[in-house]
Amino acid sequence: MSNGAFFNPEFETLSRSEIDALQLERLQATVRHCYEGSAFYHKRLDGIHVKPSDIRSLEDLRRIPFTTKQDLRDTYPWGIASIPASQCIRLHSSSGTTGNPTVILHSRQDIDQWANAVARCLWMVGCRPEDVFQNMSGYGMFTGGLGFQYGAEKLGMLTVPAAAGNTLRQLKFLTDFGTTVAHAIPSYASRLYEVMEERGIDPRRDLQLRTLVIGAEPHSEDTRRRIEQMLGVKAYNSFGMSEMMGPGVAFECPEQNGLHIWEDYFIVEIVDPVTLEPVPDGEVGELVLTTLNREAMPLLRYRTRDLTRILPGDCPCGRAHKRLDRMKGRSDDMIILKGVNIFPIQIETILMHFDELASDYLITLETLEDNDSMTVQVELKEMFIDDFTKLQALEKEITRQLRDEILITPRVRLVPKGTLPKSEGKAVRVQDLRKQY
Numbered sequence: 485m486s487n488g489a490f491f492n493p494e495f496e497t498l499s500r501s502e503i504d505a506l507q508l509e510r511l512q513a514t515v516r517h518c519y520e521g522s523a524f525y526h527k528r529l530d531g532i533h534v535k536p537s538d539i540r541s542l543e544d545l546r547r548i549p550f551t552t553k554q555d556l557r558d559t560y561p562w563g564i565a566s567i568p569a570s571q572c573i574r575l576h577s578s579s580g581t582t583g584n585p586t587v588i589l590h591s592r593q594d595i596d597q598w599a600n601a602v603a604r605c606l607w608m609v610g611c612r613p614e615d616v617f618q619n620m621s622g623y624g625m626f627t628g629g630l631g632f633q634y635g636a637e638k639l640g641m642l643t644v645p646a647a648a649g650n651t652l653r654q655l656k657f658l659t660d661f662g663t664t665v666a667h668a669i670p671s672y673a674s675r676l677y678e679v680m681e682e683r684g685i686d687p688r689r690d691l692q693l694r695t696l697v698i699g700a701e702p703h704s705e706d707t708r709r710r711i712e713q714m715l716g717v718k719a720y721n722s723f724g725m726s727e728m729m730g731p732g733v734a735f736e737c738p739e740q741n742g743l744h745i746w747e748d749y750f751i752v753e754i755v756d757p758v759t760l761e762p763v764p765d766g767e768v769g770e771l772v773l774t775t776l777n778r779e780a781m782p783l784l785r786y787r788t789r790d791l792t793r794i795l796p797g798d799c800p801c802g803r804a805h806k807r808l809d810r811m812k813g814r815s816d817d818m819i820i821l822k823g824v825n826i827f828p829i830q831i832e833t834i835l836m837h838f839d840e841l842a843s844d845y846l847i848t849l850e851t852l853e854d855n856d857s858m859t860v861q862v863e864l865k866e867m868f869i870d871d872f873t874k875l876q877a878l879e880k881e882i883t884r885q886l887r888d889e890i891l892i893t894p895r896v897r898l899v900p901k902g903t904l905p906k907s908e909g910k911a912v913r914v915q916d917l918r919k920q921y
């Protein structure tokens with residue numbers, strides 16, 4: 485049980501060779517479980533003439549084909565599961581940010597393991613039972629709600645299921661309950677601060693908030709620093725996805741330098757999204773995950789479509805679990821404009837360098853006079869709105885820096901704060917209105 489810096493010392497302090505040994509044992513059990521329990525995987529493995537007993541080393545995992553989001557859709561709702569739905573106690577569905585939703589089943593053991601993973605993450609960044617945890621994430625199908633709820637309760641914190649939105653009520657809870665830790669998506673953390681400003685609330689003076697967990701959507705290092713600055717907190721990056729369970733998959737430690745992925749839960753591979761071959765260590769590619777302790781719906785070599793890399797070197801925190809770099813985005817978020825590949829996060833990184841700008845922006849792609857073009861609208865912090873010359877100079881400078889980064893000259897439009905559309909869930913950063921030829 486928890487002790488000092490570690491919530492699960494027996495797993496968090498494993499050495500590399502101990503991790504490898506545990507992974508092999510769990511991989512063999514998982515492949516056997518899939519083969520025996522899932523008609524889908526039985527057929528897949530028979531199709532390539534691999535029996536569970538053929539998995540003798542971690543390298544043998546590469547003999548197994550990838551599982552894709554399309555496989556989940558084809559077997560909708562739970563044809564890929566390894567136990568009957570009647571033995572499960574919950575299902576979640578991905579929020580469907582990109583296309584049709586997919587369904588994930590959970591057994592009681594899965595829910596317990598998931599809560600343990602989230603508790604481990606929260607403990608790692610200093611949460612203790614005396615803390616008050618306010619979860620500002622959507623509940624319901626979105627795993628950021630119940631996932632953090634169960635994890636925070638497992639750790640023993642007083643947990644406030646505030647759910648998303650209703651910022652004035654959030655602020656009342658933050659003050660009345662003396663919330664010390666909160667979870668929110670990064671775009672909401674910025675919104676929260678704007679409302680505090682409007683109401684004359686100074687988070688350092690009026691709140692006890694110390695730690696913020698931010699995740700579920702890509703955000704840049706500058707955005708994180710901004711959030712920390714505004715709210716006077718330490719903000720930790722949390723990565724998860726419904727297919728793997730939800731939050732708790734990978735999380736930053738106090739070093740804030742990469743997200744430890746729990747290797748007693750998952751095997752990580754990074755592959756070239758085109759050739760599907762492993763990329764050399766330290767290079768960016770698509771994250772592929774194999775679950776090691778899921779009972780209801782284990783997934784083998786699941787292509788997440790998220791792009792990241794494994795950070796080289798050891799982490800001073802003492803955990804040998806590999807570290808993922810901040811997500812670059814999903815392969816399907818990539819904008820291709822005039823043959824150039826661009827990730828929204830590249831644009832965000834530039835924008836967040838400018839103190840004059842607020843946090844919301846929208847990238848619009850459209851066809852004007854038969855030419856594809858990009859417009860970047862970004863909200864201003866109020867105080868700069870009146871000085872026209874200054875605005876023009878600022879637009880020019882932003883355009884120049886964006887062109888240097890993305891090699892295309894976008895149109896930059898500075899707009900007053902509060903003008904861009906806000907969403908309750910993950911922020912929508914790109915709208916594509918281009919003509920399809």
Ligand code: ADP
Binds near residue numbers: 813
């Ligand atoms: P959906 O796929 O519909 O958005 P999920 O809620 O399962 O549903 O979202 C998981 C996805 O959210 C991940 O695959 C990843 O693209 C994104 N995501 C989650 N956490 C982070 C994070 N910390 N940084 C960047 N992206 C993240």
Ligand code: ZN
Binds near residue numbers: 737802
């Ligand atoms: Zn660490």
